[in-house]
Amino acid sequence: MDFSIKAFNTKNAIAEQKTGCVVIGVFENNKLSAQAKLLDGKGLVSAALKSGDITGKAGSTLLLHPATGHAKRILLVGMGPEGSISDRNFISAAQAVARSLTNLGSADALLALPVNEVQGRDASWSIRTLILTLRESVYRADALKSKKEDVTNGVKRVALGVDGGLQAAARQSLAQSIAIANGLELTKTLGNLPPNICTPTYLANTAKQIAKDYKLGIEVLDRKQLEALKMGSFLSVTQGSEQPPKFIVLKHMGGKPKDAPVVLVGKGITFDTGGISLKPGSGMDEMKYDMCGAGSVLGTFRAIGEMQLKLNIIGVIPTCENMPSGRATRPGDIVTSMSGQTIEILNTDAEGRLILCDALTYVERFKPACVIDIATLTGACVTALGHHNTGLFTRHDNAHDELANELLAAGKYSTDTAWRMPVEEPYQEQLKSNFADIANIGGPPGGSITGACFLERFSRSYTWAHLDIAGTAWRGGAAKGATGRPVPLLTTFLINRASQ
Ligand code: BES
Ligand code: MN
Ligand code: ZN
Secondary structure, eight states: OEEEEEEEOSSSOGGGOOBSOEEEEEETTTEEOHHHHHTOTTSHHHHHHHHTSOOOOTTOEEEEOOSSSSBSOEEEEEOSSSSSBOHHHHHHHHHHHHHHHTTOSOSEEEEEOOTTOBTTOOHHHHHHHHHHHHHHHHOOOOTTOSSOOOOOOOOOEEEEEEEGGGHHHHHHHHHHHHHHHHHHHHHHHHHHSOTTTSOHHHHHHHHHHHHHHHTOEEEEEOHHHHHHTTOHHHHHHHTTOSSOOEEEEEEEEOSOTTSOOEEEEEOEEEEEOOTTSOOOSTTGGGGGGGGHHHHHHHHHHHHHHHHTOSSEEEEEEEEEEEOOSTTSOOTTOEEEOTTSOEEEOSOTTOOHHHHHHHHHHHGGGGOOSEEEEEEOOOHHHHHHHTTTOEEEEEOSSHHHHHHHHHHHHHHHHTTOOEEEEOOOHHHHGGGOOSSSSEESOOOSTTHHHHHHHHHHTTOTTSOEEEEEOTTTSEEOGGGOEEOOTTHHHHHHHHHHHHTO
16 A cells, blocks of 8 residues: 655645545534535535435445546545544544445545544544554455455555645654554564464564664574573573574664663564473464564564664564473473573473563663563463553652653553553562572462563663563454554654654
């Protein structure tokens, strides 16, 4: 899909635009949007509303074929009640437009929706919502199907019509939105790839390609180098696998050379069998999504690379498989992490924290402004928050409250929301081990919190947040697939940081 901005002014009015389809909003109670009024020359739109064929309810649509005028089709889309449009209603309208456009006989369309009338949002938000929704509607995970799904006619070129005054903001928002859509799509594609293709080596090669495309710094450490760094915890997880582990470091230095970087750390378990603490067989294929944290870091780097964001950002991805074998780690094994802390591995299925803790120690060298780790860490997080909110965990002092609020706000703006959870001393006590400094599990109560508490012990030298995306990064069931979350949250957070 190709996107462009069309600025309207008195010389270049909406009714003068040649297009296969112009899309305009209408409201409940037969009310026309400003753009609809301008197109209502012979009363065509008002007549359609009066006919009762469209109610104006958010997401309702009606396609008209006017006999005269420059537009071959007019698509009316309901925006809900007039006055101020709720963000939910705007999203419903955007989804309805996307559905209609993919089935049209026209190759081009002009969207002239009331982008500036959404309650509490700016035009940039509306434009981003439109672009991400349209791109989502044409995404297909059929790379490995020998017969591709039917390609409908569908609109290929979309112009966004905005008032002249909004032109500059709209152009910037469009470029950002396309970059985010590209990043999101990469994250989805990586998540959806099967684990025999999307291996640690595949993720490393993907990172190398991104580095090449956007001129970023890259380093990929192999097993020998990880041994030299004494990453005993990470290495204990990879022991049972034939696939070599990789430790990826990507550097986007778009800020001033001396500015402290934001560091993103993504869990990259390309398949999680549970190891010797083997998972049940049913649904185990879904553990290919256990690299979605890593995928979201790569997707975010693709987006910020394309945007040339003026901020220093470092991405770190520990990646390996968690497999059972004669060489695999046993429950009861005690390993020494890079930080020096010893860990009693009571359950080899709590492996995410074991690879992340060494990465959290490694990133101390960057003297980060903050570190955010992203991981499909616990089933318990899905139980706590379902599939709607990512779990957000930080310590509870001023600096961390500030970081947490920034992340929550970025989630709200991008409808990629997170919910804050506690990280407190009583939960830490569940991680006591009789034989080592710390155990890798804290028992069933508060499982997502004890997972976060484990990571907390390795992140004490900087400001840190942990995002548990086990419930939000992918969908199960009939609509099985990666969602691309939390790329919208992360890119929004970084865009906001860059403009501070
Ligand atoms: N990758 C899983 C977490 C997970 C579970 C993600 C379900 C998505 C859906 C993680 O490595 C894991 O197995 N966690 C264990 C931790 C437990 C052993 C303390 C879990 O959640 O059961
Ligand atoms: Mn596991
Ligand atoms: Zn896992």
